[in-house]
Each structure stands twice: as structure tokens, then as C-alpha cells.
Amino acid sequence: MYNAFFDYLKKYSSKPLSGEDKAMIRRNFTPLRLKRKEYFLQAGDICMDYGFIVKGSMRMYSVDDKGVEHVVRLGLEEWWMGDRESFFNRTPSRYHIDALEPCELLIVKREGDAELISNIPAYTEMEMKLYQAAEMAINRRLTSALTGNAGKRYTDLMERYPAFAVRFPQHIIASYLGINKDTLSRVIRSNKLT
Numbered sequence: 001m002y003n004a005f006f007d008y009l010k011k012y013s014s015k016p017l018s019g020e021d022k023a024m025i026r027r028n029f030t031p032l033r034l035k036r037k038e039y040f041l042q043a044g045d046i047c048m049d050y051g052f053i054v055k056g057s058m059r060m061y062s063v064d065d066k067g068v069e070h071v072v073r074l075g076l077e078e079w080w081m082g083d084r085e086s087f088f089n090r091t092p093s094r095y096h097i098d099a100l101e102p103c104e105l106l107i108v109k110r111e112g113d114a115e116l117i118s119n120i121p122a123y124t125e126m127e128m129k130l131y132q133a134a135e136m137a138i139n140r141r142l143t144s145a146l147t148g149n150a151g152k153r154y155t156d157l158m159e160r161y162p163a164f165a166v167r168f169p170q171h172i173i174a175s176y177l178g179i180n181k182d183t184l185s186r187v188i189r190s191n192k193l194t
Helices: 002-012 019-028 084-089 110-119 121-147 150-160 163-167 170-177 181-193
Strands: 029-034 039-041 049-055 058-063 069-075 096-099 103-109
Touching: 002 019, 002 049, 002 121, 019 029, 019 110, 019 121, 029 049, 049 084, 058 170, 069 170, 103 110, 110 121, 121 150, 150 163, 150 170, 150 181, 170 181
Parallel strands: none
Antiparallel strands: 029 103, 039 096, 049 103, 058 069, 058 096
């Protein structure tokens, strides 16, 4: 599992990892396995760990007063999962996070993350690049939600993340896009005809 993370760091950092760096990462990250539908976090709990997905898929979602789920984030291999606000501020989360497939993760606590940022330049560089990428992705998603119709939102999502169509059920993708599953079915049918 750790080798997958070391390979991931190489993609996001020009700085090499020393043997000491790798040992510190191993000390601060703990392997975790989740079964399908098992929770990583439940609303109301404090997010004590942040997870790097080595294998599997996950979703982060809220549930409204009517019991409707609203997916705010999806994750696959080499993606991170957790509620950052709860993780850093130690406040109760508004979100549930669960495994959509059996998952293998490497999880880190807030103090471990801080130690790695302070001591490993490759980790610091990776974190900085991820924050930048996350902000850009959030802005794209928000713009798409505010200005795009259902068809455009779906097309944009599939262009950026084609694996989503294979890995996530349609009702999960529909929730992520903020549309109902019947609308998504019509969009997919019309895309197949063109």
C-alpha cells in the first residue's frame, strides 16, 4: 500500500523521498480496509482521519430533512477522502462518507499531516498542488452547476472523469450533478443517439 502512495507523491512533487521520509510517512499513515457500504465518517462525528484511497471508490454526501442524499464528492484510487472542515477545525461533520466498493486506504491524523508537511518537502509540495487543483475543480463544478443544463453538466463530468460512468451507479452520478436519475437517463440516451 505504501508503495502506491510513494508513486503518487512522485507525480506531484519534483523533490525525492529519502529513506527517512518514507519511514516518517509509514509512521504517520495507517492502513484501513472498508467493506462495501461501510462508513468512513458519519454526520455528527468529528473527522479524525483523512484518507488516501489506494483501492476502491467512495462518496461523501449529506442527507436533507426529507431524507434525500446529496453527493458532494466522489473518490477513486489516488484521490483523498475526508471532511476537511471537520478534520482541521475539530467540528462535527455535516457529511457521511462511505465505501461504494471495498476500499483500501492509508489514513493520517491531523497531527501526522502537520508533521509530514513540516518535515518532508515532497509532501508539502504535493499538498500545495492538491489545494490548488481542488480549488480549480470546485470552481469548475460550481460554474457548471450554475450555468449548465443537465446535459452539459453530464458531458463536462464525463470528459473530466470518464471512469465515473463505469465505477459509480447512475443514481449516485445524478445526485452528484444535482439532477434526478430520470433526467440523467434521458441525458445519457440522447448522448448515445448523437
